[in-house]
Amino acid sequence: MNKIVVAIDFSECSINAFHHAMSIAEHCDAELILLWVEKTTTEKEKYVDHPKNVTNDVQAAFEDLIAQYQPQNPTVKISWKIRKGKIYTEVTDEARIQKAMLIVTGTHGASGFEEFWIGSNANKIVSASTCPVITIRGGINVQRPLARIVLPIDSAEETRQKASFTGFIAKRHQAEIFVLRLYTSKLKAMRHNVDLYCAQVTRHFEEENIKFQIAHKDCVNISDATIEYAKEIDANLIAVMTEQETTTSNIFLGPYAHQIVNHSPIPVLSIHSKDTLATGQGF
Numbered sequence: 001m002n003k004i005v006v007a008i009d010f011s012e013c014s015i016n017a018f019h020h021a022m023s024i025a026e027h028c029d030a031e032l033i034l035l036w037v038e039k040t041t042t043e044k045e046k047y048v049d050h051p052k053n054v055t056n057d058v059q060a061a062f063e064d065l066i067a068q069y070q071p072q073n074p075t076v077k078i079s080w081k082i083r084k085g086k087i088y089t090e091v092t093d094e095a096r097i098q099k100a101m102l103i104v105t106g107t108h109g110a111s112g113f114e115e116f117w118i119g120s121n122a123n124k125i126v127s128a129s130t131c132p133v134i135t136i137r138g139g140i141n142v143q144r145p146l147a148r149i150v151l152p153i154d155s156a157e158e159t160r161q162k163a164s165f166t167g168f169i170a171k172r173h174q175a176e177i178f179v180l181r182l183y184t185s186k187l188k189a190m191r192h193n194v195d196l197y198c199a200q201v202t203r204h205f206e207e208e209n210i211k212f213q214i215a216h217k218d219c220v221n222i223s224d225a226t227i228e229y230a231k232e233i234d235a236n237l238i239a240v241m242t243e244q245e246t247t248t249s250n251i252f253l254g255p256y257a258h259q260i261v262n263h264s265p266i267p268v269l270s271i272h273s274k275d276t277l278a279t280g281q282g283f
Contacts, residue, residue: 002030004102005095007087007125008080009036010061013106013138020136020267021104022069023146025076027172033098034062034080037090058082088124095131103133107261123261126242126270132165134237136267146173148235149269152180152226153201155193158241158273163201165271166239167210175236177205180229181216223259230266239269 006021008014018034025032036058062080070078083090095103107122126133149170153159170177179202181194198214205212219225230238242257261268 002028002102003033003098003100004028004030004104005033005035005091005098005100007037007091007103007105007121008034008062008065009106010058011106013136015065016138016140017104017106017134017136018065018069020134020140021102022073022076024102024104024134024169024173026073027146028101028169030101031077031079033094033100034065034078035091035094036062036080036082037087038082038084039087040085055082087121088128091121091125092128092130095129100131102131103129105133105135107135107137123258126257126261129270129272132269132271134267134269135261137265139265140267144236146175146236148233149175149177149237149239150180150226150230150233150235150266151177151201151239152182152222152229153194153198154182154184154222155190155197156241157193157197160197160201161273162239162241162269162271163204166269167205167208169237169269170210171208176211176213178229178233178235179205179212179214180226181214182222182225183216183218184220184222221259222256223263226260227264227266230264235266237267237269238264239271242270242272 004021004025006018008018021032024030038054066078066080081094083094091103091105103125105122105125122135126135146169149166151162151166166177169175179198181198183191183194185191202212202214215229217225217229226238226240238260240257240260257270261270
């Protein structure tokens with residue numbers, strides 16, 4: 001069975017993320033693993049026992065959450081875990097251990113357990129994860145079905161690699177994909193690459209019988225153009241590549257992906273070029 005790890009800090013934002021993960025789990029025959037991390041700042045702290053009252057409160061909160069929502073979604077198996085350490089590390093390690101298909105996390109939040117830990121770690125989770133990540137800001141209408149997904153295509157070769165997992169999600173939700181060609185240059189060669197990658201992506205969708213439309217925009221800032229278009233069509237999800245750059249000491253989330261994760265009022269699906277795609281198909 002597929003598994004989805006949901007980062008929870010019991011803020012309204014993270015509960016919203018839980019609702020979205022529940023819907024995805026229903027459509028993708030997946031199990032939910034809810035994860036709360038007690039933040040530590042030093043290696044020594046990692047081995048200190050949880051304060052009993054905090055641990056008990058977290059356990060009670062998980063049990064209340066599952067008791068409230070499990071009856072509404074009886075086909076979805078829900079479990080919870082508590083880990084201690086650096087938040088983004090523990091979330092991504094749990095996903096790796098579980099061989100999860102997806103991580104779902106809020107992009108900001110505050111609770112009595114840990115002030116704003118989701119907000120400060122969302123981009124770190126996206127950067128460090130070995131599986132796709134959906135980030136969700138607060139205020140998203142959890143009742144809306146996932147019907148429209150924006151798939152921006154630019155001149156980077158890796159841009160095509162998000163098509164397979166996005167197609168998998170779309171097919172399971174019977175959603176339509178809006179392929180957005182983004183032209184950032186007047187050079188014919190650059191525009192040709194965008195058109196070529198778009199053709200490859202849409203051919204894949206045709207083979208998989210996935211509904212799609214094609215649009216285009218000339219733009220300077222890819223993230224602004226993508227978010228603007230997603231608002232225009234009232235989209236439910238934006239699928240982006242993380243555009244990672246690796247150094248000897250850090251992993252940085254690419255500038256446009258970072259901007260979309262931080263500023264999009266619409267949930268964002270971030271996929272690494274190195275990710276193994278859920279459908280087993282790639283480019």
